[in-house]
Amino acid sequence: KQEVTQIPAALSVPEGENLVLNCSFTDSAIYNLQWFRQDPGKGLTSLLLIQSSQREQTSGRLNASLDKSSGRSTLYIAASQPGDSATYLCAVRPSHNNAGNMLTFGGGTRLMVKP
Amino acid sequence: EAGVTQFPSHSVIEKGQTVTLRCDPISGHDNLYWYRRVMGKEIKFLLHFVKESKQDESGMPNNRFLAERTGGTYSTLKVQPAELEDSGVYFCASSLQGLTEAFFGQGTRLTVV
Numbered sequence: 001k002q003e004v005t006q007i008p009a010a011l012s013v014p015e016g017e018n019l020v021l022n023c024s025f026t027d028s029a030i031y032n033l034q035w036f037r038q039d040p041g042k043g044l045t046s047l048l049l050i051q052s053s054q055r056e057q058t059s060g061r062l063n064a065s066l067d068k069s070s071g072r073s074t075l076y077i078a079a080s081q082p083g084d085s086a087t088y089l090c091a092v093r094p095s096h097n098n099a100g101n102m103l104t105f106g107g108g109t110r111l112m113v114k115p
Numbered sequence: 116e117a118g119v120t121q122f123p124s125h126s127v128i129e130k131g132q133t134v135t136l137r138c139d140p141i142s143g144h145d146n147l148y149w150y151r152r153v154m155g156k157e158i159k160f161l162l163h164f165v166k167e168s169k170q171d172e173s174g175m176p177n178n179r180f181l182a183e184r185t186g187g188t189y190s191t192l193k194v195q196p197a198e199l200e201d202s203g204v205y206f207c208a209s210s211l212q213g214l215t216e217a218f219f220g221q222g223t224r225l226t227v228v
Contacts (some may be wrong), residue, residue, distance in 0.1 A: 003144065004157075031214050043119075043221035044207065085119070093214060101213045102148065102160035 001028045004092060006106035013080055016112050016115070021075040021109045023090035028071050031095040034057045034103065035075050036063050038087045047088075048075070052095065117141070119220035121207050127226045133195040136223045138169070138207030146170075146210040147190050148184060148217065153203035161205075164190060165213065197227045 010016070013019055027101045031049045036044040050086045056065040063076040073090055085095070086108040088109045091103035120139040128134050140147045149161040159182070162172040166187035175182070179198070184190040194201055204224050208217040 034217065036219070043121075044208075046216055046218060049216045083200035087223075091158075102163060102174065103150075103158075103208075103217060104160070105150075105158040107157050 001090060002030075002094060002104045004090060004104050004106035006088075006090060006109050008109060010110040010112075011106065012114065013111040015080060016080050017113075018076070018082050019080055019111075021077070021088050021090075021111070023073040023106055025071045025073075025076070025092050025104075027094070028068050029095045030092045031101070033064075033066055033073050033092045035062075035073075036066060036089040036091065037087060038108070040086075041050045044089065053101060068108060077111075080111075082113050085111055086115050119207055119209050119218050121205075121220035121223050123223060124221065125226075127223045128197055129155050129228060130227055131196045133193065134197055134225060135224070136194075136205050136207075138190045138220060139176045140191070140207070140209030141218055144209035145187065145217075146213050147184060148208040148210075149192055150174075150206040150208065151203050152206070153200070158206065160214055161192075170213075194225070197225075199227050200228070201225060202227045 007022045018110040033048045035047040042100045050057045050066045066073045089108045091105045122137045130176045145206045152158045159172040163170045164184045202209040204222045206222045208219045
């Protein structure tokens with residue numbers, strides 16, 4: 001059974017810092033991994049999708065890496081801004097045909113960027 | 116292009132009542148998923164539709180939950196009768212194909228009192 005863990009659960013940093021959010025998963029047989037952002041009371045916004053064959057994906061100040069064999073992904077945020085404050089979630093999709101294709105989510109990292 | 120839309124955004128009902136949540140996926144997305152997050156827990160999968168067919172309902176907690184997707188467009192999730200532990204945020208997501216990027220709605224916050 002796939003389990004996804006995100007560390008830290010909460011993070012508070014001053015504006016301008018570069019930061020790394022961690023995601024680990026127990027079953028390396030994944031098809032892809034997706035990072036989401038959730039603002040309070042809002043839905044999930046997809047940030048980056050990494051296929052299992054890829055090592056990283058970049059979008060603006062965000063860079064997500066994937067090391068499938070070790071069951072780890074990181075989300076790097078460069079030059080953080082107060083507007084980056086949100087909960088960041090990672091989720092993996094299994095590659096086994098009999099495992100369905102639902103996403104398994106981590107608990108999220110709640111990020112606060114202070115001005 | 117409209118994203119995934121969910122109605123209502125909030126619902127407060129009494130224990131024992133019935134509630135129906137609705138999800139309108141992105142137009143053209145055959146795959147529709149329901150997830151939920153109960154207090155303090157991770158977001159968990161409930162079920163997956165491909166068009167109007169239930170592909171996987173392994174996450175449905177019990178038979179008080181009934182999901183439908185008539186005509187393969189919008190979907191409803193009915194909880195009958197609602198219990199206190201059903202309180203949480205119910206998310207709907209859709210994707211073009213089964214293994215492609217999933218887009219989520221804003222969620223329905225359900226409170227059972």
